[in-house]
Amino acid sequence: CYTRARMKVMRKLARLAGGARRAGLALALVIGALAFATRDLALRNLPVDFDEPIYLSVAQTYAAALHRGQWEALRDDAAPENPQLMKLLFGLAIAPLPDFPAVRADANAQIPPALLSAARRMSAGLAALQAVALAIVSPLAGVFLAIHTRHIQYTSEVMLEAGPALTSLLCVLAWRRSRGRWGAWLMASGLMLGLTAAGKYLYCLSGIAIAADALLAALRARRTAAQTLRTLAPLLAWGGLAVVVFLAASPALWADPIGRLLDSALFHTRNSSVSINTARYAAEQPLAWLITPVSWRPGAFAALPDGLIAVLAALGAPILWRRQRVFAIWLGLGVVFMFLYANKWPQYALLISAPLCLSAGVSVRWFFLRSRRTLARAALVAVPLIAITLGAALRYGDVAANADPAFRDATELIRAEMAPDEIAFALLADPAISGGWIEPGWRSWNALPPAALAAPTGMLDYASAARLLNRAAAGRHGVWVLTHQRAFGDPADMLQTLLQRQAGLNGPILERQFDRDYALVHYRFDAGYATTPEEPDLSASTIERGAGRDMSLLSRGCAQLRPAAAGEALEIACFWRSQPYLKLPWDTRVRLIVVDPAGHEKASAGPVIARSGFPWFHFEQEFAGVYRIDLPAGFAPGAYTVIAQPIVEGEPASPLLRTPIMIGAR
Numbered sequence: 111c112y113t114r115a116r117m118k119v120m121r122k123l124a125r126l127a128g129g130a131r132r133a134g135l136a137l138a139l140v141i142g143a144l145a146f147a148t149r150d151l152a153l154r155n156l157p158v159d160f161d162e163p164i165y166l167s168v169a170q171t172y173a174a175a176l177h178r179g180q181w182e183a184l185r186d187d188a189a190p191e192n193p194q195l196m197k198l199l200f201g202l203a204i205a206p207l208p209d210f211p212a213v214r215a216d217a218n219a220q221i222p223p224a225l226l227s228a229a230r231r232m233s234a235g236l237a238a239l240q241a242v243a244l245a246i247v248s249p250l251a252g253v254f255l256a257i258h259t260r261h262i263q264y265t266s267e268v269m270l271e272a273g274p275a276l277t278s279l280l281c282v283l284a285w286r287r288s289r290g291r292w293g294a295w296l297m298a299s300g301l302m303l304g305l306t307a308a309g310k311y312l313y314c315l316s317g318i319a320i321a322a323d324a325l326l327a328a329l330r331a332r333r334t335a336a337q338t339l340r341t342l343a344p345l346l347a348w349g350g351l352a353v354v355v356f357l358a359a360s361p362a363l364w365a366d367p368i369g370r371l372l373d374s375a376l377f378h379t380r381n382s383s384v385s386i387n388t389a390r391y392a393a394e395q396p397l398a399w400l401i402t403p404v405s406w407r408p409g410a411f412a413a414l415p416d417g418l419i420a421v422l423a424a425l426g427a428p429i430l431w432r433r434q435r436v437f438a439i440w441l442g443l444g445v446v447f448m449f450l451y452a453n454k455w456p457q458y459a460l461l462i463s464a465p466l467c468l469s470a471g472v473s474v475r476w477f478f479l480r481s482r483r484t485l486a487r488a489a490l491v492a493v494p495l496i497a498i499t500l501g502a503a504l505r506y507g508d509v510a511a512n513a514d515p516a517f518r519d520a521t522e523l524i525r526a527e528m529a530p531d532e533i534a535f536a537l538l539a540d541p542a543i544s545g546g547w548i549e550p551g552w553r554s555w556n557a558l559p560p561a562a563l564a565a566p567t568g569m570l571d572y573a574s575a576a577r578l579l580n581r582a583a584a585g586r587h588g589v590w591v592l593t594h595q596r597a598f599g600d601p602a603d604m605l606q607t608l609l610q611r612q613a614g615l616n617g618p619i620l621e622r623q624f625d626r627d628y629a630l631v632h633y634r635f636d637a638g639y640a641t642t643p644e645e646p647d648l649s650a651s652t653i654e655r656g657a658g659r660d661m662s663l664l665s666r667g668c669a670q671l672r673p674a675a676a677g678e679a680l681e682i683a684c685f686w687r688s689q690p691y692l693k694l695p696w697d698t699r700v701r702l703i704v705v706d707p708a709g710h711e712k713a714s715a716g717p718v719i720a721r722s723g724f725p726w727f728h729f730e731q732e733f734a735g736v737y738r739i740d741l742p743a744g745f746a747p748g749a750y751t752v753i754a755q756p757i758v759e760g761e762p763a764s765p766l767l768r769t770p771i772m773i774g775a776r
Contacts, residue, residue, distance in 0.1 A: 141253055141256055142238040143238070145242075146234055146238035148257055149234035149262055149266040151409075151411070151412060152262050153230040153234055153266040156267060162226070162229075162269070165269070166204075166213045166221060166268050167214065168188050168197045168201075168215075169198075169200035169204055170210070170213060171183060172197065172198055173201045173207075174209070177205065185361045185365060187362040192374070193308045194359075195273060195309045196273045196309050199236075199273060200229045200232060200268060203228050210222045210225050226268065230266055230267060232272075234272070236276050237262075237266075237272045240265075240279055243276070243283060244279060244464055244467065247283065247468065248468055250475065254415070254419050254467035254470050255467040257412070258415065258467065259403040259404040259411045259413075260399060260459045261460055261463045263404045264460055270310045273305075274306045274310040277313075278313040278315070278316035278317075279316070280302040281299050281302035281320070282299075284296070285299040285320045290324055290344060292347060299320070300351035303348070305355060308359035308360050311374075317352065319436055320436060323435055323439055324345050394449070396448035396449055399454075399458070400416070400420050400459055400466070419470045420466070422471075422473045423441075425473040426470060426472040427469050429469075429473065430472050434468070440464075441465035441469060444461045448462075517592075520592050521548075524590050524630070533547060533548070533549055533583055534548045534549075535582075535591050536548075536592045537591065537605060573644045576643065578605070579605065579608055579639065579642060580641045584638070585639060586635075586638060589639065590632050590633075591631045592629075593630075593631075609633045610633070610671045610672065667684070667769060668682050668683060668767055669683050669769065670772070671683055671736070673772070673774050674773055675745075676776050677742070677776060679739065680713070680740075680771065681736065682702060682737045682738075682739065683735065683736050683737070684767065698756060698757070699717060699719060699756070700757065701714070701716055701756075701757050702714060702752060702753070704739060704751070705751050705752075712750065713739050713745070717737045717738070719735050746773070747773050748773060749771075750770075750773055751771065752769045753768055754766075
């Protein structure tokens with residue numbers, strides 16, 4: 111009777127356990143659907159990132175090879191600085207699509223939307239699987255990963271992060287199930303580590319955490335040296351299997367594995383010393399990436415929980431060490447690596463996204479469900495970590511998501527010299543940094559509201575610039591504009607054009623360059639800033655073709671910005687818009703000619719059509735070109751006309767714009 115009763119209880123417990131497992135799996139799948147939904151929202155709203163054309167270009171080569179059965183082409187890699195696996199997966203994702211023109215591997219590449227969407231959905235799908243895997247361990251951690259904006263951004267783009275982020279997590283989960291003993295789970299862990307290396311080298315940090323965990327366990331067991339070696343022997347087999355899988359998943363290495371690996375290592379050595387990676391960021395920059403959400407793209411993110419997740423993770427770190435030590439080691443090693451490595455790119459936060467979210471989930475579960483004594487003990491360790499996290503948030507949580515010394519110098523100058531009736535704007539072309547505004551007495555920059563930025567480019571078009579100034583600068587007698595122009599288009603061009611029209615002879619009164627990237631301009635008005643119509647009050651739009659190519663420009667005409675006299679510079683602004691997928695050369699110029707009423711040429715200039723960054727962005731909305739024409743000393747006052755004509759590849763193009771101007775007496 112006892113045996114039958116015991117077996118009956120065991121069967122009931124087994125059924126309950128099976129039901130709990132099924133319920134847990136169902137919940138994990140729901141969380142995975144949430145993760146895919148948040149990334150689907152982002153992939154439809156995020157603009158093209160700088161590396162996406164590079165990886166898509168390689169993926170197109172692989173897709174064509176799959177179509178034609180040219181398997182030898184899979185051994186080529188036009189971007190060998192990073193491993194090959196994710197580029198192969200992108201090729202597989204776009205293979206069912208029809209052939210598109212080859213995507214150029216540069217930041218101005220024209221990418222068909224269907225091609226971009228298919229590759230991005232591959233990343234989003236892998237990220238959803240990572241959320242499912244983490245949710246099986248901790249549903250709260252899976253939810254945190256599903257809504258973490260930094261993770262969403264880089265797993266919604268054609269980037270290399272989603273695949274190795276997934277396999278690195280699976281590698282650690284399989285290791286925990288194996289308990290360090292040779293078997294199917296340890297083999298699965300080695301397989302995942304090899305795939306992680308084939309996806310992106312840096313994510314092998316999880317493998318280092320596993321090795322550290324195994325070594326620490328062996329040392330704490332206090333065995334003899336021989337026993338310790340026998341205990342660690344499976345780890346050597348695990349590492350050997352990972353190397354074999356890595357080589358098998360990297361066809362580009364088959365011909366010359368040592369030489370190509372050395373080339374990749376040398377690339378990263380050179381890249382880590384580039385000034386954009388070192389001088390631009392402070393050593394503690396990784397804190398900004400872990401704390402500040404990605405808020406620069408309106409409509410791409412449903413929530414911004416990154417700061418809360420970071421605080422919860424700091425709170426749960428001591429408990430994570432006790433409960434799931436390998437994840438705590440992974441988290442700690444990742445933070446140390448991010449601080450020490452010269453490159454400070456924001457996507458490196460994904461190296462520890464899984465343990466970060468797991469630590470946050472652990473903290474919620476333990477600190478709200480455990481006893482007060484447990485809370486008090488853990489708080490002794492967690493409170494200093496939280497203080498550091500919150501301190502970093504206060505320092506980096508404003509418009510400058512980095513600690514660029516030039517930005518700080520410019521900000522200090524504005525604080526020192528800004529008058530009470532003025533306002534300052536920061537319009538930074540770096541897509542990782544949002545724009546902002548500041549008034550006298552404010553502690554830090556305030557992020558611009560999403561409505562201030564023009565969709566879909568994140569640049570300021572005419573209407574957005576006019577609306578922003580009408581709301582923020584109306585009635586003020588001065589405006590400061592801080593711009594950042596490192597290899598990007600300048601979103602402040604349109605804003606400064608409107609300010610220059612009102613500044614007249616009184617502005618700008620200050621212009622200062624901070625290193626080679628930041629420029630600060632101060633406009634001062636005799637009267638308060640007057641509202642501007644939110645539509646350009648210029649000539650009617652025209653769309654014409656020219657230069658013997660499929661090229662079209664839309665223009666709303668040109669306008670004289672301020673009075674001018676002989677011996678001075680005449681400032682002209684022309685408003686342009688390119689058609690979608692327009693490929694203008696970077697040196698497209700505008701021929702500007704000042705003619706008298708009889709049609710005689712009196713002065714001329716030939717500036718580049720956009721003053722900075724063109725064509726890093728596709729100008730699908732109006733942008734302003736601000737041009738200067740030097741007037742000779744003997745220029746007679748009176749009415750003249752400025753003729754503006756684009757010059758594309760050395761040939762005149764349409765439209766031909768005529769703008770009446772007035773030259774005053776000196």
